[in-house]
Amino acid sequence: xxxxxxxxxxxxxxxxxxxxxxxxxxxxxxxxxxxxxxxxxxxxxxxxxxxxxxxxxxxxxxxxxxxxxxxxxxxxxxxxxxxxxxxxxxxxxxxxxxxxxxxxxxxxxxxxxxxxxxxxxxxxxxxxxxxxxxxxxxxxxxxxxxxxxxxxxxxxxxxxxxxxxxxxxxxxxxxxxxxxxxxxxxxxxxxxxxxxxxxxxxxxxxxxxxxxxxxxxxxxxxxxxxxxxxxxxxxxxxxxxxxxxxxxxxxxxxxxxxxxxxxxxxxxxxxxxxxxxxxxxxx
Amino acid sequence: xxxxxxxxxxxxxxxxxxxxxxxxxxxxxxxxxxxxxxxxxxxxxxxxxxxxxxxxxxxxxxxxxxxxxxxxxxxxxxxxxxxxxxxxxxxxxxxxxxxxxxxxxxxxxxxxxxxxxxxxxxxxxxxxxxxxxxxxxxxxxxxxxxxxxxxxxxxxxxxxxxxxxxxxxxxxxxxxxxxxxxxxxxxxxxxxxxxxxxxxxxxxxxxxxxxxxxxxxxxxxxxxxxxxxxxxxxxxxxxxxxxxxxxxxxxxxxxxxxxxxxxxxxxxxxxxxxxxxxxxxxxxxxxxxxxxxxxxxxxxxxx
Numbered sequence: 071x072x073x074x075x076x077x078x079x080x081x082x083x084x085x086x087x088x089x090x091x092x093x094x095x096x097x098x099x100x101x102x103x104x105x106x107x108x109x110x111x112x113x114x115x116x117x118x119x120x121x122x123x124x125x126x127x128x129x130x131x132x133x134x135x136x137x138x139x140x141x142x143x144x145x146x147x148x149x150x151x152x153x154x155x156x157x158x159x160x161x162x163x164x165x166x167x168x169x170x171x172x173x174x175x176x177x178x179x180x181x182x183x184x185x186x187x188x189x190x191x192x193x194x195x196x197x198x199x200x201x202x203x204x205x206x207x208x209x210x211x212x213x214x215x216x217x218x219x220x221x222x223x224x225x226x227x228x229x230x231x232x233x234x235x236x237x238x239x240x241x242x243x244x245x246x247x248x249x250x251x252x253x254x255x256x257x258x259x260x261x262x263x264x265x266x267x268x269x270x271x272x273x274x275x276x277x278x279x280x281x282x283x284x285x286x287x288x289x290x291x292x293x294x295x296x297x298x299x300x301x302x303x304x305x306x307x308x309x310x311x312x313x314x315x316x317x318x319x320x321x322x323x324x325x326x327x328x329x330x331x332x333x334x335x336x337x338x339x340x341x342x343x344x345x346x347x348x349x350x351x352x353x
Numbered sequence: 354x355x356x357x358x359x360x361x362x363x364x365x366x367x368x369x370x371x372x373x374x375x376x377x378x379x380x381x382x383x384x385x386x387x388x389x390x391x392x393x394x395x396x397x398x399x400x401x402x403x404x405x406x407x408x409x410x411x412x413x414x415x416x417x418x419x420x421x422x423x424x425x426x427x428x429x430x431x432x433x434x435x436x437x438x439x440x441x442x443x444x445x446x447x448x449x450x451x452x453x454x455x456x457x458x459x460x461x462x463x464x465x466x467x468x469x470x471x472x473x474x475x476x477x478x479x480x481x482x483x484x485x486x487x488x489x490x491x492x493x494x495x496x497x498x499x500x501x502x503x504x505x506x507x508x509x510x511x512x513x514x515x516x517x518x519x520x521x522x523x524x525x526x527x528x529x530x531x532x533x534x535x536x537x538x539x540x541x542x543x544x545x546x547x548x549x550x551x552x553x554x555x556x557x558x559x560x561x562x563x564x565x566x567x568x569x570x571x572x573x574x575x576x577x578x579x580x581x582x583x584x585x586x587x588x589x590x591x592x593x594x595x596x597x598x599x600x601x602x603x604x605x606x607x608x609x610x611x612x613x614x615x616x617x618x619x620x621x622x623x624x625x626x627x628x629x630x631x632x633x634x635x636x637x638x639x640x641x642x643x644x645x646x647x648x649x650x651x652x653x654x655x656x
Contacts, residue, residue, distance in 0.1 A: 186637070186640060186641070186644070187637075189582070189636075189640050190582065190633060190636040190637040190640045191633050191636070191637075192586045192589065192590060192632060192633070192636070194590060194593055194609070194629075195629040195632060195633055198609075198613065198625055198626075198629055199629075201619075202619075202622060202626075289499050290499060290500075292499055292502075293499030293500060293501035293502050294501060296501060296502070296505065296594065297590060297593065297594070300594065301613065311502075311505065312594060315505070315509050315594070315596070316595075323506060323509060326502075327498070327502055327503075327506050330498070330499060330502050331497060331498040331499075331502070334497060334498065334499055335497050338497065
């Protein structure tokens with residue numbers, strides 16, 4: 071809804087879409103064909119009706135339903151985001167746990183470093199760095215396009231590092247907090263080994279809040295994919311959005327935004343449900 | 354008698370406050386992370402203010418020296434330390450000028466977001482009821498959309514200018530401040546000293562500004578610092594996508610975009626590397642400072 075009115079605030083896209091030489095009659099015909107001449111509330115009503123039926127309108131530039139374009143590009147973006155999330159988790163969780171349990175060791179320092187770098191270095195800078203470092207020197211790691219697993223490595227890695235930093239920081243923080251809880255100290259006082267305390271008492275209590283964080287991270291990754299897809303020419307939703315912006319294809323911009331927002335909301339809903347299912351205290 | 358003891362308390366409070374301010378300052382400066390972060394940040398502020406004086410070259414280019422590499426490389430000129438771009442503009446000078454955009458967006462955006470966000474957060478947290486419901490649902494609505502996508506759409510619509518970028522960041526970043534302020538107010542409201550003040554008949558405005566707000570400042574400063582680093586990154590990202598300040602304005606993101614066009618940067622890597630380095634250095638500095646500020650000002654949130 072927000073998006074609809076924001077997009078229309080700029081006024082009529084007709085003038086932008088057609089060339090400068092278009093006659094007033096041509097513009098008028100275009101407006102009528104796309105319904106831009108009707109009152110804005112009526113446009114809104116028919117648009118929302120469409121959204122409910124899964125119809126997000128027609129792309130001006132491609133002249134086909136936006137939903138079709140989006141669903142065509144979605145798998146590539148999902149592949150990239152899921153790969154990035156997996157890379158981030160595989161590194162961040164063990165590192166955060168180790169860094170939290172042994173704060174004053176190499177692991178602790180590494181966790182802090184990954185956290186700091188992940189938060190400070192933007193994904194597009196990682197992307198540039200990786201292309202300069204690897205794609206030129208190492209054969210078989212292409213830096214553009216989507217063709218098999220090898221082409222996924224660099225974009226997914228560049229996308230994952232920001233989330234990896236966040237997840238490491240959060241995991242470490244949660245472990246540090248849980249470590250001080252009375253039940254952990256009691257377990258330690260009963261003479262349990264450090265390993266037993268870590269696996270039986272600390273980890274389960276860290277894993278639960280981590281789930282909701284992972285859900286949020288995933289939606290961040292979807293947003294971050296705009297840069298990464300642009301740099302690596304990865305044919306996903308982010309690249310489509312960048313093209314739509316470039317072409318002033320307002321219906322498409324609107325459709326992509328609504329789609330991503332709905333997708334993000336459903337991910338948050340799923341994580342909330344999952345959370346309630348695992349942690350009975352929330353029910 | 355009552356007056357004198359009140360004065361004594363005031364005086365005590367006053368002197369304690371000055372000692373805490375100095376000790377906070379010491380704790381920040383005598384820490385490696387805090388000191389490095391602060392030093393880099395101050396350098397940036399200095400560059401931004403005196404850019405016209407410091408920068409060795411103006412913003413106009415000279416085609417005679419188009420695409421020179423760095424001074425220490427073959428073909429480089431000692432006139433242009435970090436090389437020149439296609440138009441013959443000096444990269445080093447443009448980076449110095451670019452600090453203005455980053456700093457203005459970060460300061461302007463965070464100030465705006467903090468002002469609106471703190472006001473709404475105090476209202477929402479203290480008044481509760483329908484005010485809270487309206488504000489909270491608005492906040493949740495904005496937070497449900499991935500931030501970058503929201504900013505991209507807003508920037509596409511409102512067009513490229515510095516003031517628009519500041520407004521967009523200021524408004525879209527508001528919910529974060531609302532959420533923090535509201536949560537803290539809710540937590541503090543149930544504390545005994547607030548109940549005590551209420552039962553003494555203190556007016557709501559006095560409770561909010563005298564008893565609640567001062568306890569929020571630490572957390573808010575910390576948040577503002579982190580949001581500044583995020584805004585510097587997001588602004589350069591937006592420039593990089595061609596959606597921030599107009600292309601002729603030297604901003605780090607614009608330089609990066611220029612350097613990345615086609616596969617130009619494989620041949621002229623200095624056009625992309627130095628702006629990227631500038632963005633990263635500043636974000637790193639602000640984060641280091643933010644980490645230290647959190648440890649000092651907001652020990653509960655220690656991570």
